[in-house]
Amino acid sequence: MARTPARAMAAPLAAALLLMTGCAGAEPAAPAAAPVLAGGEIQLVDAPASSAGLTGDGRADEPAPAATTQSPTPAPSTAAADAAAPAKWVQLSVNQAAIGATVTDVTGFSLYSFAKDSADPPASQCTGECATSWPPVLIQPGGRVFVDGMQTDDVGAVRRPDGGVQVTIGGRPAYRFSGDTVPGELNGQGADGTWFAFAADGKPIDALISTAELKAAKPDRTGTLTAKDGKDGPIVVDDDGATLYRFDGDDTDPPASNCKGTCAVLWQPVVAKSGGKVKLKGIDEDRVWWLSRKDGTKHVTLDGSPLYRNVADSSTDTIIASAAVQGWTAAR
Structure with a gap:
């Protein structure tokens, strides 16, 4: 189904982890494309989650994929616990919005980059209260990331300071914004001149935008x-x-x-x-x-x-x- 603009905006906006290919273990329900390991932390699948028979948002009681040979994840800190719990699987989707094609999670919530984060090498600077307002996109070690509408080469993972595994896009850690209350909203776009939605090519959308035409969604x-x-x-x-x-x-x-x-x-x-x-x-x-x-x-x-x-x-x-x-x- 064709996607349509997800939010109109009229505000001025301020201006990798290397993917290591490996063999994934056999899956009970094989997806359309075989997963590959990304830095030993996640498995990338070039297909939507539905191709593996998965529904929901990745937090159901679906068995997690076998963990890789990485060391166990340390107990999360209080700040990390306040953020969203790690998902068993994540889907990255591309949707059309007033600012162009943006990356969302499987439920349609916009994903953002933080300008103060490092992309090479990937590293998150958003911890403590920051991670409460901007929950990192966390996944269980060895979990699958389904990539729908963008290049798998743009997707990876990084270990956060608390030991959790965070999905990266274009080398930058990915976050949601607590101020987005329904899918498609972009209330975090341009916040503090440091938070920007991801484009379909994995880059932050930080170009100056003065106005955007309000267009109703197609039926x-x-x-x-x-x-x-x-x-x-x-x-x-x-x-x-x-x-x-x-x-x-x-x-x-x-x-x-x-x-x-x-x-x-x-x-x-x-x-x-x-x-x-x-x-x-x-x-x-x-x-x-x-x-x-x-x-x-x-x-x-x-x-x-x-x-x-x-x-x-x-x-x-x-x-x-x-x-x-x-x-x-x-x-x-």
Whole structure:
């Protein structure tokens, strides 16, 4: 599914680890491409996580790959414990945003570089309180990093001062921003003149940007709505298995979509792919209807609520818990 701009911005912005190839052990579910070891810390896979039958965000109870011959990871410090726990696997995806193609994690959250970090050799200078505001992208030793839309040569890993393994992009350690509350946001871009989103080529996007045109996301065209039990409870998904959402700000009697401006940039309206009704699996037909849009498409509704998909969410079977703060509820 084509990606669309994930956030509009109008603000001025201030201006490797060597990959060592080795043989990975046999995997129960072989991905589309054989993984290679990156510096003995991670396994790179040139394919999305779904190719290995993986869903979610890498923190499920899926067995971790066999560890390499590296020494055990030291016990993390208090500051590291405050950051996100190491994932069993990580996916790096490329999504289109107002500032260009950016790198996100599997759930669509933007990833950032820190200008004070070293890229050659890679080293993180963000510890303590910094790591709380900017959680490092951590992975268990020997874990797989699925690379979807960029070059595996741009991806590696580095040991942090606390002993944890952090994913690097273009040689620079990768971080998320605690101020991004839903996938696709870029609230950390240009912060303190030192934090910049990664471009698809692995370089920080630190060019001066004065304005960006606000463009609504293209509709999420789907042929089927499916009710299923996801990792976070019952959900309704589209053809791609992505969780669909309702917006608290919409009207339901009569149904009307009030998602406009920045909201419309981050959330795609779910429309019938063929222009007619969608097929239903596990959903009563009398719960589903649609709204006619100006472009002639039909915006699908569930119990009177228009349905949406987050534009940058690449995960399956997972609910964006933080979306509730902005009034978004997973469709059930």
